[in-house]
Amino acid sequence: MSDIPRPGSDGPPNNENEPVEPLEPAVSPRQDVPAGASASEPGEPGAPGTAVPALQPGTATGLTDGQWHRLHPATPLLRGGIALIAVLGIIISNLRERFVEMFVGGPGDYQGDPIDFILENGYVPIVLGAVALFLIVFILIFYLSWRMHTFRITNEVVEVRSGILFRTNRRGRLDRIQGINIVRPFFARLFGAAKLEVNVAGQDANVQLAYLSSSNADDLRRDILRLASGTQLERDAAATAAAVGGGAGAANVIDRRVSELLAPELDPNYAPPASVVKITVGRLIGSVLLNDTTFIFVLMVVGSIVAVVFAQSPYPLLAIIPVLLGLVSFLFSRITKSLRYTIAGTPDGVRVGFGLLTTSNETLPPGRIHSVQVSQPLVWRPFDWWEIKVNRASKSSTQGASGQQNTTILPVGNRQDVMRVLGLMLPGLVNDDSVEMLTRGLISKGGDDGFTNSPRRARGIRWFSWRRNGFAFGPGVVLLRKGAIWRELIVVPEPRVQSVALQQGPLLRKLRLASFTLQTVAGPISARLGAVDAQAALTFFDDASRAVIESSSSDTSHRWRSSELADTPPVDAPLSAVDAPPAASEQAPGGQPGGLAGDEESAHSGRGEDSPPSAYGPPAGDATPGQEQK
Amino acid sequence: MTDRLELPETEWRRVSPKYVVVDIVGAIITGVILLVATSVPAVLSGISWLWAIPSVAGLITLVTVLFIPRRVRSIGYQLRDDDLLFRRGLMFQRFVSVPYGRMQLVDINRGPVARLLGLSELRFVTAAAATGVVIPGLAATDAEELRDRLVELAESRRAGL
Numbered sequence: 001m002s003d004i005p006r007p008g009s010d011g012p013p014n015n016e017n018e019p020v021e022p023l024e025p026a027v028s029p030r031q032d033v034p035a036g037a038s039a040s041e042p043g044e045p046g047a048p049g050t051a052v053p054a055l056q057p058g059t060a061t062g063l064t065d066g067q068w069h070r071l072h073p074a075t076p077l078l079r080g081g082i083a084l085i086a087v088l089g090i091i092i093s094n095l096r097e098r099f100v101e102m103f104v105g106g107p108g109d110y111q112g113d114p115i116d117f118i119l120e121n122g123y124v125p126i127v128l129g130a131v132a133l134f135l136i137v138f139i140l141i142f143y144l145s146w147r148m149h150t151f152r153i154t155n156e157v158v159e160v161r162s163g164i165l166f167r168t169n170r171r172g173r174l175d176r177i178q179g180i181n182i183v184r185p186f187f188a189r190l191f192g193a194a195k196l197e198v199n200v201a202g203q204d205a206n207v208q209l210a211y212l213s214s215s216n217a218d219d220l221r222r223d224i225l226r227l228a229s230g231t232q233l234e235r236d237a238a239a240t241a242a243a244v245g246g247g248a249g250a251a252n253v254i255d256r257r258v259s260e261l262l263a264p265e266l267d268p269n270y271a272p273p274a275s276v277v278k279i280t281v282g283r284l285i286g287s288v289l290l291n292d293t294t295f296i297f298v299l300m301v302v303g304s305i306v307a308v309v310f311a312q313s314p315y316p317l318l319a320i321i322p323v324l325l326g327l328v329s330f331l332f333s334r335i336t337k338s339l340r341y342t343i344a345g346t347p348d349g350v351r352v353g354f355g356l357l358t359t360s361n362e363t364l365p366p367g368r369i370h371s372v373q374v375s376q377p378l379v380w381r382p383f384d385w386w387e388i389k390v391n392r393a394s395k396s397s398t399q400g401a402s403g404q405q406n407t408t409i410l411p412v413g414n415r416q417d418v419m420r421v422l423g424l425m426l427p428g429l430v431n432d433d434s435v436e437m438l439t440r441g442l443i444s445k446g447g448d449d450g451f452t453n454s455p456r457r458a459r460g461i462r463w464f465s466w467r468r469n470g471f472a473f474g475p476g477v478v479l480l481r482k483g484a485i486w487r488e489l490i491v492v493p494e495p496r497v498q499s500v501a502l503q504q505g506p507l508l509r510k511l512r513l514a515s516f517t518l519q520t521v522a523g524p525i526s527a528r529l530g531a532v533d534a535q536a537a538l539t540f541f542d543d544a545s546r547a548v549i550e551s552s553s554s555d556t557s558h559r560w561r562s563s564e565l566a567d568t569p570p571v572d573a574p575l576s577a578v579d580a581p582p583a584a585s586e587q588a589p590g591g592q593p594g595g596l597a598g599d600e601e602s603a604h605s606g607r608g609e610d611s612p613p614s615a616y617g618p619p620a621g622d623a624t625p626g627q628e629q630k
Numbered sequence: 631m632t633d634r635l636e637l638p639e640t641e642w643r644r645v646s647p648k649y650v651v652v653d654i655v656g657a658i659i660t661g662v663i664l665l666v667a668t669s670v671p672a673v674l675s676g677i678s679w680l681w682a683i684p685s686v687a688g689l690i691t692l693v694t695v696l697f698i699p700r701r702v703r704s705i706g707y708q709l710r711d712d713d714l715l716f717r718r719g720l721m722f723q724r725f726v727s728v729p730y731g732r733m734q735l736v737d738i739n740r741g742p743v744a745r746l747l748g749l750s751e752l753r754f755v756t757a758a759a760a761t762g763v764v765i766p767g768l769a770a771t772d773a774e775e776l777r778d779r780l781v782e783l784a785e786s787r788r789a790g791l
Contacts, residue, residue, distance in 0.1 A: 499726050499756055
């Protein structure tokens, strides 16, 4: 486990940054189980032990203790692996005949072959030496780049340093996290490695931890999300209170709370949270086949057949073949990437996972979705299938389900699926009343149905959809309904709206119409509604800007659980527990709730090393800055 | 053109009338470049009807310049309790309301002509690129005061993204 902290080499002396950090010294106060770290390296507890005498991780992985850590040792291989395989492939293919001859026998005549040249002139030692030197340099560079590539996670930031000659240092603020994505490329899965990408708001502002050990990645994500959620205190509180054994009732609450926190975020391989949507293979294939691209292709085929008939020549058909190949590979990759699609709610956000060979699953914390679009291509209408896209503040380099941009949250689903996914993504939106409203937003033909629709005079510019083209206010959201042929419903959560704009050009003015836009971060969705009655638009502008201000002032989703924290009893626990006897620390792992119980054994190897008598000093110190952050 | 959109109960703060000069100079420079560029084919080939292109360009520039004073008058902003209200445009009207808490940064830019006249341009940037609130033609001191005021308001109403 390369992830074992080695503070001596690379650690605290280099960072002088946050005032919080000195409070997280090598002697960590926390009582948690170093699950990933020692579990995956049971064979050599001594080695990391000597390197890190007293540094016991603060959370499940021990990676969020604010110290610098290294990545998975196979990282350079995985990153440069493809290049290596390519080089190997070129060499092998060039020597193919020679290999064949070695086993089968053959003419043995390769004029001008460099290998013959080397053999004949006695350059073998030189060449071998050169190859060896090359390999040594290569491995050295790999090793150095791995050594220099370190990351740390504090209560405020996640930070990565890398590079040998050109050093880069990248930090992402935890409260700006837009999602955490764990990708397991097929090749990396063989090594038990995973890539963790912390999506931070902004263009190309993501912090990538590639690669981590697969089991660590899930724990680490949970830890980062918990730190980001504003509940970093709670865990310490729970641990300490449990250690003190302060009251059975309190302990129960804590147990329940923490296990509730942890349970659904376990490694998806052995505890997948129940997906609220199941995409059957049939529906997946159907939806992929029935799209506009296939439609265009069919038109092309028909066109070329017509051309064949008229031109009396088979050549036009040949033109389709490359297109056909392209289409088939496109459809195939879309299908394999959408297989095993899951979407589930966890306490720290919505988790979307998919992929057959290369798997990917991403957790989107609450309040990171800036607008949602439910749309239906024309060919999907007979099946009542819908697609859901979202706008997000970050751009991820990894693709989403179906190999589309990762803004596609639900590649295909029926109306119940849509409601479930909407309910996950915008909590509080879907209830008995609003389901009807949303359904009307999806399929209603218009009329007096709670939406403010375009007036009749708009039919000149909205030929088919003017009856339906309208807006409504839902619980904490604005609904925009558009399109009679390509139906779509845009749901914009009010606290995420950046600004509201109202526009009117000369044509709309003639018709006494106007258009408005709810401006959010850039993405596939533009929440713009045209051809609205001018008076209604003015009223909307006023109402919407007021609603936006109100909702965003009461919104706390950037630290989504900080409010919860305020009314959870255990918060006070650490303060009263400061003077607890040090012996109590021995009981701490036992006091840990079920979520971590599985790692209890491995905890033993670590427990002897920590628990110095002074261990309780810091948690109070830790707690105080934490509380101030609220 | 009587049904122009108008928000009720708003008193717009207008930008400095001197800003007209900045816009006119800009429009004339663009116009001259356009004229020269479009005249090249006519001069080189000597075909007389090709002169129609530069004349149209000239006409468009002239109309633009004539409308500039009104367009500048249409620019307005208002600091409401919780949001900044901004408007511009005559033919294509546009109103934007931005809550102060949405501010990511405030820019102050000064072009050469504006600097001669002591004017600045203030840009209010949010996380949405489309917001596009640019208040031109503010006296330099006003712009700085406004910036400080906006920053202060944004601080007091800070929100997540």
